[in-house]
Amino acid sequence: MCGLCGTLVGAEDWSGTAIGNEGATRRAARQRRVRLANQVLTxxxxxxxxxxxxAFLLSSRTGKTExxxxxxxxxxAGATICGxxxxxxxxSLIERLEALTPPPGAGA
Structure with missing residues (x-):
């Protein structure tokens, strides 16, 4: 448990590894995961x-936070917040995500 904030500190989750992030720092890789997750969560x-x-903070437009x-x-936590x-x-989510993704062969 963290002595400052009281949150439990455990072993790192498998999704916290930086494999495949082309040498990005652990923090940068985590920020990238947050950005990608937000594309779905919005x-x-x-x-x-x-x-x-x-840890992660998940919030709704009405201020509910987990x-x-x-x-x-x-x-x-999202299921808890949304009910x-x-x-x-x-x-409709898949359609929105496909609209964000450039077609194959379209430059970077």
């Missing part, structure tokens, strides 16, 4: 923020 009216590199210690816990499961296969 569809459900949620926003994810990194909290000192050790702390999560891993990306898996973020989805559970229903977050469906990553929601057709």
């Amino acid at each position: 569809h459900f009216g949620l926003r994810l923020d990194d909290w000192q590199g050790s 702390m999560a210690d891993s990306l898996l816990a973020v989805w559970r 229903c499961p977050l469906d990553p296969l929601d057709p």
Whole structure:
């Protein structure tokens, strides 16, 4: 447990590894994961923020907030805040994400 904030500090979740991030620092890789997660979470009216590199803060537009210690816990917290499961296969979500993704072969 952290002596300053009282949060539990455990082993790092598998999603916290920096494999495949082309040498990015652990902090930069975590920020990238937060940005990517927010592309999905905004569809459900949620926003994810990194909290000192050790946890995530998930908030709704109305101010409901939950702390999560891993990306898996973020989805559970989102379901709690929204009152229903977050469906990553929601057709309107997939359509929105596809609109954000450049077509193959379109320069970087």
